[in-house]
Amino acid sequence: MAAVPKSLRFLCPNGHLGFAPLKTNSFYLGVQSRPDFILADSGSNDIGPIPLGSDVSTSPKEWQYHDLEHMLLAARKLGVPMIVGSAGDTGTNSRVDLFVEMIQDIARNHHIPKFRVGYFYSEVNPDYLRRKMEQGERVAGLDGRPDLTLEELEATDRIVAVAGIHPYIRLLDLGAEVIIGGRSSDSVIFAAPAIRAGFPEGLAYYLGKVLECASFNAEPYMGKESVIGEITHEDVKVTAMHPDQRCTVASVAGHAMYERSNPFYEHVLGGTLDMSRCRYEQWDERTTRVTGPVFRASPEWWVKLEGSGKVGERYVGIVGIRDPYIIANIDQVIAWAREQVRERFGDSGYELHYQLYGKNGVMGNLEPSRHTPHELGVVVYGIAPSAQMAEEVCLIGTRQMFYARLPEVKGTAGGVAFALDEVMRASPAYRWTINHTVRIDDPLELFPTFLTEAGV
Amino acid sequence: MANFKPLSQIAKIIRSKNAGVDKITFDIIFPDQASYQLVRRSGILNRALIANLYNIPESRISDFVEFEPALAIKFTIYREKPSGSPGDTDIFGSQQYAPLLDLQIPVD
Numbered sequence: 001m002a003a004v005p006k007s008l009r010f011l012c013p014n015g016h017l018g019f020a021p022l023k024t025n026s027f028y029l030g031v032q033s034r035p036d037f038i039l040a041d042s043g044s045n046d047i048g049p050i051p052l053g054s055d056v057s058t059s060p061k062e063w064q065y066h067d068l069e070h071m072l073l074a075a076r077k078l079g080v081p082m083i084v085g086s087a088g089d090t091g092t093n094s095r096v097d098l099f100v101e102m103i104q105d106i107a108r109n110h111h112i113p114k115f116r117v118g119y120f121y122s123e124v125n126p127d128y129l130r131r132k133m134e135q136g137e138r139v140a141g142l143d144g145r146p147d148l149t150l151e152e153l154e155a156t157d158r159i160v161a162v163a164g165i166h167p168y169i170r171l172l173d174l175g176a177e178v179i180i181g182g183r184s185s186d187s188v189i190f191a192a193p194a195i196r197a198g199f200p201e202g203l204a205y206y207l208g209k210v211l212e213c214a215s216f217n218a219e220p221y222m223g224k225e226s227v228i229g230e231i232t233h234e235d236v237k238v239t240a241m242h243p244d245q246r247c248t249v250a251s252v253a254g255h256a257m258y259e260r261s262n263p264f265y266e267h268v269l270g271g272t273l274d275m276s277r278c279r280y281e282q283w284d285e286r287t288t289r290v291t292g293p294v295f296r297a298s299p300e301w302w303v304k305l306e307g308s309g310k311v312g313e314r315y316v317g318i319v320g321i322r323d324p325y326i327i328a329n330i331d332q333v334i335a336w337a338r339e340q341v342r343e344r345f346g347d348s349g350y351e352l353h354y355q356l357y358g359k360n361g362v363m364g365n366l367e368p369s370r371h372t373p374h375e376l377g378v379v380v381y382g383i384a385p386s387a388q389m390a391e392e393v394c395l396i397g398t399r400q401m402f403y404a405r406l407p408e409v410k411g412t413a414g415g416v417a418f419a420l421d422e423v424m425r426a427s428p429a430y431r432w433t434i435n436h437t438v439r440i441d442d443p444l445e446l447f448p449t450f451l452t453e454a455g456v
Numbered sequence: 457m458a459n460f461k462p463l464s465q466i467a468k469i470i471r472s473k474n475a476g477v478d479k480i481t482f483d484i485i486f487p488d489q490a491s492y493q494l495v496r497r498s499g500i501l502n503r504a505l506i507a508n509l510y511n512i513p514e515s516r517i518s519d520f521v522e523f524e525p526a527l528a529i530k531f532t533i534y535r536e537k538p539s540g541s542p543g544d545t546d547i548f549g550s551q552q553y554a555p556l557l558d559l560q561i562p563v564d
Contacts, residue, residue, distance in 0.1 A: 046474050048540020048547040143478035144518070144534055253526035254469070254485055261475040261519045261532035280525055306477075311542055353543045364545045365536060366510045368555050383542055432477040432538040 004198035007232040010190055011035035011241075014067055014224055015213030017042035017084060018059030022067045023224050026215070026241040030226040031074045037193055038075045040067070041186045041212045042099075043086020045306060045432075046259075053157045053308030053430035057088040057095060061102075064088065068099065069106045072178065076112050083168065083179045083189055091160050091183030093121045099180040100452065107454040114455040118176025120167040120447045122183035124159040124305060128446075132438060139438045142304070148436050155309040156433040162304040164269030166443040168192030174451050182447065183306065185268040186212035194231050201295035205273040207236045209266055210255060210290070217255035218245040218286075239287040249280040252288040269304070269443055271297040301443050307434025311351065313390040317380040317398030317423035319416040326415050327376050329406050330356065333415060337380075337400040341393055350390070351383040351429070352397045378416070383429045394423040459564050464557040466491050472552040477539045479518060480549035481532040484556065492527040498561055501529055509555050 011030040014022040017040040031038075047058045057064070068084070075082035088095025100119050107115070129139060130153060139148035160183035169192050171179050181189065187208030194204035207229045210217055215225035218240035226241040238247045256275055257263030264276040274294045283289040321327055334354050341352055355361045358373035378401070382394025401416045409415065440446060464470060468487040475481035484501070486492035495501060507514045512533065519532040540547045 045477055046539070046548050048544075049477070049538070050540060143476055145478065250485070250526060253523070254483070254528060257481075257483055257521075257523055257526060257528060257530050259473050259475055259481065261479050261481050262521060263523045263526070263528075263530060264521075278525065314542075351542050355545055360545075362545055362551045363554075364543075366512070366552060366555075368509055368511060381542060429542045431541040435477050435538070 007230055008037070008194060008197055008199070009033070009035045009228055009230045010207065010211060011038045011226060011228050012040055012190070012211040012214045013038070013071065013226040014040045015216060016044045017067045018057065018064040018089065019044070020224055021063045022070060022226070023242070024070060026226040027070060027074070030228055030241040031078065033228065034078060035080065035228060037081050037083065038071050039083040039189055040071065040214070041085050041189055043089055043091050043183060043186070047089060049308035049430040049432045050427050052090040052092065052160065052306060053310055054428060055090070055092050055094050055158060057090070059089055064099070065102050065106070068102050072103060072106050072112070073110060075178070076115065081172070081177055081179070081193065083181070083193070085181035085184040085186070085189035087180050087182065091122050091181065092158060093123045093182065096121060096180055096182050103178055103180065104454040108456060112455045114453055115177040116175050117178045117180065117452050117454050118171030118174060118449060119180040119452070120163070120171065120182050120449040122160045122163055122447055124161050124446055126153055126156060126159060129153055129159070129438065137439065139305070139436045142435045142437060145435055148434060152433050156307040157309050157430070159305055159307040159434055161446040162269065162306065163447045164188050164443050165192035165195055166269070167447040167449050169196045170444065170449050171451070172196055174449070176451060178454070187266060187273070188268055190229070199231050199233060202273065202293040203231055203236050205266065205268065205295050206275065206278070206290060206293035207231045209273060210236065210238050210252060213255065213258065215240060215242065215245060216258060217252050218242070218247045219251040220245065235289050235291045237283055237287050237289045246286045247288045249282055249288055252290065253280050269301065271295055301440045302437045303440050303446060305434050305436050305438060307432070308430045309433040311429040311431055312383040312385050313387040314426045314429045315382045315391045315394035315423045316426045317382070317394050318419050319378050319380070319398060319401055320419065321376040321378065321416050322374070323409070323411050323415070324374070325409060326406065326411070327373065330359070330376060332406060333401050333404040336404040337397050340400040341396045344396055345389070345393060349384070350393045351381070352393055353381040355379040355381070380423070382423070387425065391423060391425070398423055458562040460560040461563045462557060463495070463559040463561055466495060466561055470553050470556050472549055474539055474549040475532055478535055479532050480535055480552055482530065482553055482556065484529045486527040489527065492524070494563065495561055496522055496529065500559065500561055506531055506533070
């Protein structure tokens with residue numbers, strides 16, 4: 001292996017690549033400074049369980065292609081590796097294949113000379129977990145969840161495991177010049193090449209942690225702008241590329257706690273990044289320097305699993321209410337409509353949800369306000385095994401609000417205002433069935449790696 | 457008589473966001489040491505207040521952290537149901553911070 005370099009510089013143009021397009025000006029400012037790697041995370045489970053369960057992206061293909069095209073052209077021109085992790089929002093096998101195909105299309109369209117593309121998968125066959133569970137192994141619940149049961153496993157449509165640095169390092173060792181990763185911890189996409197090059201693990205994982213959302217670590221708030229992280233053997237320095245953005249002590253430290261329940265610890269496959277002794281200093285106007293992160297290796301390999309299961313087909317109806325008497329008695333209106341659904345379909349085998357915008361439509365039971373609104377917007381969700389039944393559940397649940405029998409209502413020609421006659425088909429309903437960890441023997445066990453080519 | 461100011465006039469950032477699929481985390485970030493220390497020392501923001509404000513038992517608060525490097529006070533709650541499940545009202549958890557804006561903080 002080559003001698004350990006003094007420093008490496010990582011350009012990150014986007015967090016959750018594809019969800020919104022990268023901004024090109026700051027990206028090319030970054031490219032001009034000749035980084036050693038161009039990398040981005042493309043995944044998120046913020047988007048809920050539907051994309052994983054139904055194996056689709058929530059990001060439009062055009063935006064994914066846009067970002068991959070800019071990154072690939074720049075990376076090939078500079079002759080530096082390009083790495084994208086958690087392909088296509090979820091990191092399922094089909095999303096990895098989609099991104100690999102896009103890389104091949106882009107290379108062909110731009111007549112880029114041949115190069116090696118490495119990729120790996122993250123999907124887990126439910127039978128693999130079933131066998132482990134039948135042998136008495138725990139699939140341990142995270143965030144207060146109980147351990148996984150066979151029933152919940154049965155209810156699951158698709159599972160991904162969250163990779164560590166290992167498949168990325170393996171693909172770099174195999175000579176991959178572009179890597180498309182399955183589901184991965186955000187930080188490992190960046191940490192892998194730094195650790196492979198001989199930099200301390202604590203700094204390497206911290207580098208990934210601070211870069212994974214690109215310009216979210218800078219101020220003022222501007223998403224989708226590029227940032228550069230530089231790792232040395234003593235520190236990480238992070239610099240905003242947009243001329244109007246700065247990486248400040250506050251913005252960089254603030255990012256450590258973004259989307260995390262605890263700002264001091266970050267768990268990845270193989271250990272925990274401890275940021276409790278991080279020191280932050282303003283290095284120059286747009287750069288913050290960080291020292292002191294420590295990586296603690298764990299004695300066993302516990303891999304995180306994400307799983308989503310289908311609840312049913314779903315239709316959505318919308319009505320509005322203006323009569324203060326009806327608003328005050330909205331619970332009775334809903335009870336009436338529910339009863340009509342019950343008369344048609346019985347007590348179970350479907351779900352009917354009412355979301356009351358104006359009352360607690362955003363916060364549900366967390367809403368502290370008891371303010372009475374002058375109008376109410378109601379979104380009605382009908383969920384059932386078939387689309388036909390879901391439509392009827394939703395339609396009864398929506399339309400029967402019109403006929404609700406309130407004793408003192410003046411408006412006897414209809415208790416709600418319809419914005420539409422019909423109810424609308426929505427995405428199927430899914431739920432997160434798995435947020436667990438399981439012990440594996442080898443950090444590559446669930447992440448098979450492959451090498452292919454692109455270019456002409 | 458103490459003077460009071462709403463938290464929204466003291467903090468620079470007040471936000472909420474998913475922390476994984478089962479939790480929502482809240483960040484209150486201050487512009488300087490003085491305002492951070494003012495709110496921290498007031499003792500107003502604590503687990504009991506959050507439980508009361510959101511009408512949840514304290515057991516649903518998984519973390520409460522004072523994070524000085526970022527001049528931030530941060531807490532995390534368990535969701536009623538996982539993000540995006542039928543009946544969930546905020547898939548990203550991004551609009552759950554509003555009740556914090558008007559918290560009255562004694563300023564002298």
